[in-house]
Amino acid sequence: MSLTSPHTWDAVVVPEGSAEVVELSQGGAFRLLVDASATSRAFSANRLTLSLGVDGAKPHYHALSSELFYVLAGTTEFLLGERIVTAGRGSLVAVPPKVVHAFGAAPDSTADLLVIMAPGVERFEYFRRLGRISHGQDSFDSLLPEQDRFDVHFADSTAWPRARAR
Numbered sequence: 001m002s003l004t005s006p007h008t009w010d011a012v013v014v015p016e017g018s019a020e021v022v023e024l025s026q027g028g029a030f031r032l033l034v035d036a037s038a039t040s041r042a043f044s045a046n047r048l049t050l051s052l053g054v055d056g057a058k059p060h061y062h063a064l065s066s067e068l069f070y071v072l073a074g075t076t077e078f079l080l081g082e083r084i085v086t087a088g089r090g091s092l093v094a095v096p097p098k099v100v101h102a103f104g105a106a107p108d109s110t111a112d113l114l115v116i117m118a119p120g121v122e123r124f125e126y127f128r129r130l131g132r133i134s135h136g137q138d139s140f141d142s143l144l145p146e147q148d149r150f151d152v153h154f155a156d157s158t159a160w161p162r163a164r165a166r
Helices: 124-134 140-150 159-164
Strands: 020-023 029-034 044-050 055-061 066-080 083-088 092-095 101-105 111-118
Touching (some): 055 159, 066 159, 083 159, 124 140
Antiparallel strands (some): 020 029, 044 111, 066 083, 066 092, 066 111
């Protein structure tokens, strides 16, 4: 629901339970809260839940946007450049453009994250595709030609696989 305002975009309210849910095969889910078109590209937001020890994203960077993660519950491991950081409930992690990062629930934990990207990028279709990929209905390689569209540029990392192999 939007409330009229004098700004370039209207206030956005997403009532509990009204967000589209994209289920992931390992028990987690994306809750699609607001896409960039609803905020004149100011930001986009989703909520991601991850099952015990499950990866949330492969190493990647955003050329145009910063990404903010707020850990609502559980513990999350983050790759930030080549550094591994553990963030628990109540932690905030902000990643500037062009910094390679990845994240996943810590091996002994689940994770619940609020994720905000600014400026916003239309990414709801990206999350739907990730859902299909997790269920074997699409291939990861299908995302490669879409890296510019979704401002998700996949990158190599030696630190991330080492950290997640424990």
